[in-house]
Amino acid sequence: MMPIKYIVVLPSLNIAKIPDKLLLKIFSFLKHRELGRVARVSKKWRMLAYDSHLWQVVSLRSEYSGLHINSIDSLVALISIRFGSTLRYLELPCDLVTAPVLHELANRCPNLKFMTLDFSNAMQLHDFNDLNAFPCNLKNLCICLSEVIFLEGFMRRIYSCLSSLEVLHLIGTFEQSSEAEEDIYEVINIGKIKAHTPNLRIVNLYGITFIDDSHIELFASNCIHIECLALNFCLRVKGSSFKLLIQRCKKLKTLLLQHAGLDDQHMINAPWEMSMVQELDLTSTELSADCLENILLRMPGFSHLALAHCEFFSDRVLDLLSQKGKLNKVRSLDVSNTHALSENAIYQIIQTHGRTLEGLGVAGKPKLTENFWLNVIPLLRRIRICILGTANGWFLKIQSKIHVDQIVEAFAQNSPKLERLEIQWDPDTIRFSDKSNKFVDHIRLRCPLLRSFTLSDGEYYEMAKSNFERADRLKVVRTTTNYNTTCTSLLPCFKDLLFN
Structure with missing residues (x-):
């Protein structure tokens, strides 16, 4: 058959x-x-x-790749028919912050928790005399301030709806201003904000020209639950308010003071031995060696410490921190461009604490060449973020070429958890070969969590970029021209600190 x-x-x-x-x-x-x-x-x-x-997360700021809405009526219709109760996050430019829009959000979007109001480019505000409703369940509010537009008329209408806030971002115009400007306006009333936000955990005051210690005292007097205070680029903050801040805010453990105008005596006068601060950023401050030694040794210990561009952070201070056990639990350390800190001190601290480090920044040290890195990278088994190399090597007089292939291979072999790597040596300083593509292959395959590989613009950058792009990883390789790596993303509260 x-x-x-x-x-x-x-x-x-x-x-x-x-x-x-x-x-x-x-x-x-x-x-x-x-x-x-x-x-x-x-x-x-x-x-x-x-x-x-x-449509749970929506940005209507077209300059930040958001949607462009032609009219207020169109937005009101969208809120009711498309966003509704599922909307959780919304960004609004100043021209769309109107009474009808806010009324509709208050009535139709009970689950709206995150909101950004961008007044940074405002020339004038809408009339808010008829505003009698505002989303009242917000957890996170970001307000981008204008240089000259006063927001008190608008804020007066919404104060009563801010009691649920846990995270507040007030973003200033530091990047848009110039040193020649003399008139500085207090465009928003900090005193009234603090009176209506008793539950704040995270306060981020970024680049606000009028913020000084009196405003910090206002927050300290009423917002006793603050866990993180970020005052980056607030040049008028000298530190006289920190005494009251430490006494009142017992939960404060993260203090970010990058490029703040801190004064030695005010910092010394604060009772740091009573504080719970474990995560401290003093990058680009001008504190003296005596002040740094005084305040750092009085703090309980650090899990995150950033002292990049601190001219007077020296071997003595670092040795004392290590001897006193202040770095026993350190997870992240950034000492980039600290010219008073020797290469030997850096080597000793990595030998002692390298096995627990997840973030390390030591850029701007011309004597740390490939021999140094080949010795210490095997110790960095848990490293997630690493910043190394020296930009403008011709200026800092690097004597020999850097064999970048060996460094890349060392990370591939020893650091499987690596997420961000920045190598700052310029094309005239690094040396690579025809086989460099193989080593880039290794770091791409053996460091699967790598999300950012930042290099100085040049031939090696182009080769590494094309290697990752062939593997459909288009945004991993970046250039130092428009990207800067920091260890800040290792902070537990980092997601709450994000804005824009």
Whole structure:
């Protein structure tokens, strides 16, 4: 008998038969602008693309890759028919911050928790006399201030709705201002804000020209639950308020003071021995060696310590910190461009604490060449972020070429948890070969968590970039021209500190 042959006829497969739930999952990876184009394909795709679950996080600031809304009426309609109760995060530019929009958000979006109001480019505000409703369940509010527009008329209408806030960002105009400007306006009333926000945990006052110690005292007097205070680029903060801050805010453990105008005596007068500060950033401050020794040795100990560009941070201070056990639990240490700190002191501290370090910044040290790194990288088994090299090597007189291939291979072999690596040596300083592509392959494959590989712009950068792009990892390799790596992302509260 002839064997019977069975022919199995498979049904034709096409995209129309993909389940709606799976299509929604696919659409969730698209940007909102792309969803708008997808909605033109068919009625079914339009219904799915406008599903409110795909519109939980929305930015309407077109200059930051957000959507552009033509009119207030269009936005009011979108809030009711597309955003609704699923909306959790919203960014609004100043021209869309109006009474009708805020009324609709208050009535239609009970789950809105994160909100950004951008007044940075405002020339004038809308009329808020009719504003009588505002989202009242916010946990995170970011207000980008204007240089000259006073916000008190607007803020007076919303103070009563801010009691649920846990995270507050007030973003100033430090990057837009110039030193020649003399008139500095207090465009927002800090005293009234603190009176209505007793539950704040995170306060980020970034680059606000009028902020001084009197404003910090206002927060300290009422917001006793503060765990993190960031005063980066607040030049008028001298430190006289820290005594009251430490006495009142017993939960304060993160203090970020990058490029603040700190004064030695005010810092010494603060009762640091009573504080709980474990995460401290003094980058680009001008504190003396005596002041640094005084305040750092009085603190309980550090898990995160950043002292980059601190001219007077020396071997003596570092040795004392290590001897007193202040670095026993350190996870992140940034001592980049500290010219009073010797290479031997850095080597000793890595030998002692390298096995527990997750973040390390030692850029700007011309004598730390590949021999140094080949000796210490095997100790950095847990490292997640590392910043090394010296930009403008011609100025800092690096005597020999740096063999970058050996350093990259050492990280590939010893640091499987590496997430961010920045190598600052310029193209005239580094040396690589025809086999360099193989070593880049190794770090790409053996460091699967690597999200940022930052190099000085040049031939080696182009080679590394094309290597990652061939593996469909388009945004990993970056250039030091427009990207700067820090250890700040290792802070437990880092996600709450993000803005813009």
